[in-house]
Amino acid sequence: MLDSLIADMNLLNWIWVGSFCLVLMGCQSKYHPTESVQNPTEAVHDSAGEPQSVVEPQATEGVDEIPCVFNPDLYTLTTKWAQDLGISVLYWDEEEGYVVSNLQLDTLRLKQGGCNHFVYYAEIRYYDSQVPLEGNTDFWVQKGIELASIVSFLEYEASLGAGKYTILREGPRFLSIFPEVADDTGMVYVGLEVSHQQDYTRLSLSQYFN
Numbered sequence: 001m002l003d004s005l006i007a008d009m010n011l012l013n014w015i016w017v018g019s020f021c022l023v024l025m026g027c028q029s030k031y032h033p034t035e036s037v038q039n040p041t042e043a044v045h046d047s048a049g050e051p052q053s054v055v056e057p058q059a060t061e062g063v064d065e066i067p068c069v070f071n072p073d074l075y076t077l078t079t080k081w082a083q084d085l086g087i088s089v090l091y092w093d094e095e096e097g098y099v100v101s102n103l104q105l106d107t108l109r110l111k112q113g114g115c116n117h118f119v120y121y122a123e124i125r126y127y128d129s130q131v132p133l134e135g136n137t138d139f140w141v142q143k144g145i146e147l148a149s150i151v152s153f154l155e156y157e158a159s160l161g162a163g164k165y166t167i168l169r170e171g172p173r174f175l176s177i178f179p180e181v182a183d184d185t186g187m188v189y190v191g192l193e194v195s196h197q198q199d200y201t202r203l204s205l206s207q208y209f210n
Contacts, residue, residue, distance in 0.1 A: 068115040070209070077113040085151060098123075110151065114208070122151040123204040131201075133175040133194055137167060140175055143203055144192040155181045156205050160192065172196075186210065 074097045082099045098109040111121040148157035159179035169176040175194040190206040
């Protein structure tokens with residue numbers, strides 16, 4: 001009698017344990033798909049089983065990109081400009097954004113383009129010039145005319161050649177000359193600037209559209 005009662009109790013325990021296990025397995029099966037969803041930044045696998053990186057898109061809400069008014073591709077624009085002028089390009093100065101060309105013992109540098117201002121810039125670096133800036137305005141104006149002719153800055157060439165300019169600053173290390181140009185195209189003329197650097201004298205002409 002006692003043995004029969006113990007046997008019945010053991011059977012009930014096994015039934016209870018088995019039922020609990022079935023319920024537990026059912027819960028795991030129910031929630032498993034949600035737990036297995038990959039994080040967007042984790043690797044997934046393609047059909048061949050190879051891992052592929054999934055990049056989480058960056059949030060851009062509230063960030064407005066300001067588009068360029070003009071063309072900022074300096075390399076393409078400047079190299080084409082040099083080609084149109086018949087100037088042989090020595091190399092592209094990527095750091096400063098210039099086309100560089102030999103000009104006898106000196107170098108010519110050009111730049112065209114820009115994002116918010118469309119710039120036309122031309123510069124000659126004289127490596128052996130001993131001519132002082134102060135007291136030699138006529139000499140440097142003539143050099144400016146020569147540069148204007150090379151790069152087809154017609155307004156500079158005309159105004160400097162006709163003596164229509166104003167000396168804004170003249171000193172031992174810097175000379176600034178502003179051309180008197182009648183222009184209704186919206187072009188802004190920066191002027192002729194000459195400066196003594198450590199290893200060379202720089203002469204530049206520049207103009208730009210807003």
